[in-house]
Amino acid sequence: MAKTRGWRWSLPALLLAGPAYASGSNLNMTPGVTDISQQVYDLHMTIFWICCAIGAVVFSAMFVSILLHRKSRGVKPATFHESTKVEIIWTAIPVLILIVMAIPATRVLIAMEDTSDSDVTVLITGSQWRWHYEYLDYDINYFSILATPRGQIEGRLPKGENYLLEVDRPLVIPTDKKVRFLMTSDDVIHSWWVPDFAIKKDTNPGFINEAWTQVNEPGIYRGQCAELCGMDHGFMPIVVIAKEPADFEIWAKAEEERIAEIRAEEQRLLALQMNLDEQMELGERVYLAHCAACHQPNGEGLPPMFPALKGNQVATQDRAEHIRVMVDGRPGTSMASFARQLSLRELTSVITYGRNAWGNDTGDVVQAAEVYEYMQGKGSN
Amino acid sequence: MSTVTTADHHDEHHDHKPTGIKRWLFTTNHKDIGSMYLIFALVMFFIGGAMAMVIRLELFQPGLQFVDPQFFNQMTTVHGLIMVFGAVMPAFTGLANWMIPMMIGAPDMALPRMNNWSFWILPFAFLILLMTLFMPGGGPDFGWTFYAPLSTTYSNDTTALFVFSVHIMGISSIMGAINVIVTIVNMRAPGMTWMKMPLFVWTWLITAFLLIMVMPVLAGVVTMVLTDKYFATSFFDAAGGGDPVLFQHIFWFFGHPEVYIMILPAFGIISAIVPTFARKKLFGYASMVYATASIAILSFLVWAHHMFTTGMPVFALLFFMYTTMLIAVPTGVKVFNWVATMWRGAMTFEVPMMFALAFIVLFTIGGLSGVMLAITPADFQYHDTYFVVAHFHYVLVSGAVFSIVAAVYYWLPKWTGHMYDERLGQMHFWCSLISVNLLFFPMHFVGLAGMPRRIPDYALQFADFNAIISVGGFLFGLSQLIFVWVLIKCARGGEKAEARAWEGAEGLEWEVPSPAPYHTFDTPPEVK
Numbered sequence: 001m002a003k004t005r006g007w008r009w010s011l012p013a014l015l016l017a018g019p020a021y022a023s024g025s026n027l028n029m030t031p032g033v034t035d036i037s038q039q040v041y042d043l044h045m046t047i048f049w050i051c052c053a054i055g056a057v058v059f060s061a062m063f064v065s066i067l068l069h070r071k072s073r074g075v076k077p078a079t080f081h082e083s084t085k086v087e088i089i090w091t092a093i094p095v096l097i098l099i100v101m102a103i104p105a106t107r108v109l110i111a112m113e114d115t116s117d118s119d120v121t122v123l124i125t126g127s128q129w130r131w132h133y134e135y136l137d138y139d140i141n142y143f144s145i146l147a148t149p150r151g152q153i154e155g156r157l158p159k160g161e162n163y164l165l166e167v168d169r170p171l172v173i174p175t176d177k178k179v180r181f182l183m184t185s186d187d188v189i190h191s192w193w194v195p196d197f198a199i200k201k202d203t204n205p206g207f208i209n210e211a212w213t214q215v216n217e218p219g220i221y222r223g224q225c226a227e228l229c230g231m232d233h234g235f236m237p238i239v240v241i242a243k244e245p246a247d248f249e250i251w252a253k254a255e256e257e258r259i260a261e262i263r264a265e266e267q268r269l270l271a272l273q274m275n276l277d278e279q280m281e282l283g284e285r286v287y288l289a290h291c292a293a294c295h296q297p298n299g300e301g302l303p304p305m306f307p308a309l310k311g312n313q314v315a316t317q318d319r320a321e322h323i324r325v326m327v328d329g330r331p332g333t334s335m336a337s338f339a340r341q342l343s344l345r346e347l348t349s350v351i352t353y354g355r356n357a358w359g360n361d362t363g364d365v366v367q368a369a370e371v372y373e374y375m376q377g378k379g380s381n
Numbered sequence: 382m383s384t385v386t387t388a389d390h391h392d393e394h395h396d397h398k399p400t401g402i403k404r405w406l407f408t409t410n411h412k413d414i415g416s417m418y419l420i421f422a423l424v425m426f427f428i429g430g431a432m433a434m435v436i437r438l439e440l441f442q443p444g445l446q447f448v449d450p451q452f453f454n455q456m457t458t459v460h461g462l463i464m465v466f467g468a469v470m471p472a473f474t475g476l477a478n479w480m481i482p483m484m485i486g487a488p489d490m491a492l493p494r495m496n497n498w499s500f501w502i503l504p505f506a507f508l509i510l511l512m513t514l515f516m517p518g519g520g521p522d523f524g525w526t527f528y529a530p531l532s533t534t535y536s537n538d539t540t541a542l543f544v545f546s547v548h549i550m551g552i553s554s555i556m557g558a559i560n561v562i563v564t565i566v567n568m569r570a571p572g573m574t575w576m577k578m579p580l581f582v583w584t585w586l587i588t589a590f591l592l593i594m595v596m597p598v599l600a601g602v603v604t605m606v607l608t609d610k611y612f613a614t615s616f617f618d619a620a621g622g623g624d625p626v627l628f629q630h631i632f633w634f635f636g637h638p639e640v641y642i643m644i645l646p647a648f649g650i651i652s653a654i655v656p657t658f659a660r661k662k663l664f665g666y667a668s669m670v671y672a673t674a675s676i677a678i679l680s681f682l683v684w685a686h687h688m689f690t691t692g693m694p695v696f697a698l699l700f701f702m703y704t705t706m707l708i709a710v711p712t713g714v715k716v717f718n719w720v721a722t723m724w725r726g727a728m729t730f731e732v733p734m735m736f737a738l739a740f741i742v743l744f745t746i747g748g749l750s751g752v753m754l755a756i757t758p759a760d761f762q763y764h765d766t767y768f769v770v771a772h773f774h775y776v777l778v779s780g781a782v783f784s785i786v787a788a789v790y791y792w793l794p795k796w797t798g799h800m801y802d803e804r805l806g807q808m809h810f811w812c813s814l815i816s817v818n819l820l821f822f823p824m825h826f827v828g829l830a831g832m833p834r835r836i837p838d839y840a841l842q843f844a845d846f847n848a849i850i851s852v853g854g855f856l857f858g859l860s861q862l863i864f865v866w867v868l869i870k871c872a873r874g875g876e877k878a879e880a881r882a883w884e885g886a887e888g889l890e891w892e893v894p895s896p897a898p899y900h901t902f903d904t905p906p907e908v909k
Binding site: 026027028029030039040043044047048051054055058059061062065066069070071072075076077078079080081082083086087090091094095098101102105106108109110112113128152153154155159161162163164165183187188189191193195198199200201202204205206207209210223224225226227228229230231232233234235302303304305333334 | 443444445446449450451454517518522523524528530531534535537538618619620624625626659660661662663664665666667668690691692695698699702703706707709710713714716717720721722723724725726727728729730738741742745746749750752753756757758759761762764765766826827829830831833835836837838839840841842843845846
């Protein structure tokens, strides 16, 4: 209710004062949590007020003229129609105003672009429609995907507080350290945007962009992909947790251990046989998180861009091809390689799931060793 | 200013136009072709508008209710393409066809058969584009800016048709532009020197040069998309030695001048209407001409301000920030000149003047947010948000579209011979003015608060404003039905219009009777 009252109150004021008084609310740019974002905010407000002042002068002159110089008041039109002096004045004054704007803008820009002397480096890779984070100074890398359940999006469940702005595994960075981001993409152009850091940078496939931040406040910061990247462009949020440097080190150590454990488990897994039920359960979870956006929860896909898996020849017959597509992707299409995105266990289960769900009753139970063998065989692991 | 013998007596003898559909198919008459362009633009405005209604319906509430994200992307893409290439540009070409020969005292456009062609290929271009929506896989869904590789490797199979359709639109525009240039350069009446030409003619001449320079660039870039997708070239694919950012450089080298193509003729229209209803000569005619030319030249030096987040070197960021800011100077001069024209005039406020005044205020708001967008560090926060959507709709809807509507009301008596219904027209104006601001002003806020553009669903904090925006959108759409009603009513009848339909109107077009005869100025008028 509070929100509703908010806009009712602000609506009449919209045209008069704009977003000026609304800092920190839903109406204006955030000042953010870094020195740079604060400077960007100050710059934004400075230009905003200058623009308001220009608008006020021009529109006042216009409205005074509309009120006074109307035929219904019986005025006779004047005949003046040129003045070089006036033209020079109203060319020169805007030039001076623009110079005043350009000086601080240049200063902030040069500071923003200086990525030297960083303490931590994270390689961010965008792909349709998830983010991958790789810490170059640690043995840590993982994917970060939308955590909002489909039910909330489709209106079957009530929407949560952070609807569409929540992920399964957020990026974690230390506060008070200069964190450098390297950005690239596996497929189309995405754009990594966290308003609180004033960072928005495109991830271009085949090229690497740079940005940096130094966060002053521990906290959770949310953003979104800002460049149209296909169907689920609106569904690839960014969540960053900034921790005190000591807490960050604890997290990093735990994360490295967790990843090492997963690897060890994978090796154990090679000797193990997983049964169908176990695989179907995990496989469904993986499918809904990673595959359902395109191939749809019912396996019917959105042909012709995203083919149906239900009754699909690869999923019902050609087992080797099924493994190959999952591991390598299909170049030239939206079907990405999942070799890096999923653990061996997840990859195996989702293949088994695809071969047994929606009436694809092949009864096949693919085992980790079989997938692993293919990956080793082509050296993609 | 000029003396003219009324030309209506020509009308009877050499007016051998066929009747029925053949008249329109084979016509080489600039007035017929102008009317067809304008009607076509109106139809496209409603088709593109219907797509905007789908977008606003889906965004009325958070969650996915009506359309799936793929179809949503097709709607945003085709809405943009139709409004830019199908509504705004043909409407200006229609006005050029109707008015330029009459304003410079020429009997017709210089190349009348080409004129017929440049119109008649246009419906086919849009038929092809619209057909793709009903094909398997759907229409283009990569945004009207069709960034590679989303439009190449990752696009659907109808992309070839999209490319073909854009090629036809481009050919049509180039032919139209050639015609405008040749007409203005060669066919001015004796005494119509360069610096006596009405500003609408000047702005269109400069626009036509922009068109000829940049439409081939667009044709080039869509062809590169075509070969990248279907013929294994790698212009935009790093794996083959290309660069996806190259696409954006080429596209915006076309795209930024394109923005001015859609606003310079609007400046010409406002410069005709404001003096008429202020009953005072346009202030600073010469500076208006120079300002238009400066804007056109600068438009080639600013393209990368659409690309600040692509990772350019800091030197390039600074260069494009400074050049972009400079554009504010000649644009400012224009606004100041209009206000100076109004100053100490004797104004009346008929519908064309109301739309022109709204244009000046709302276009200036769009211009000021443009200055904000030019500031690179701040642009990192604004880029690809609803703040940008608000900015370009202020300059394109309450800018370009309002100017076109103003022009239609202004010249409608000349075209139909009847005055439009002033009361209905005022109603159309006030409904449009209120709803357009309800629609686009709150977009500034959701954009600043962090809502990206081109998303079918959004976080909950944007919900209230999006509901308001949608309501504004529906009202704006409905308001335009009043416009159609005014047009039909005026075409059918109404108070008889004088040759000089407006008391303060100046220019050759007001010297011929209303409605303008089928052929005007067979004998060139003498301009003193």
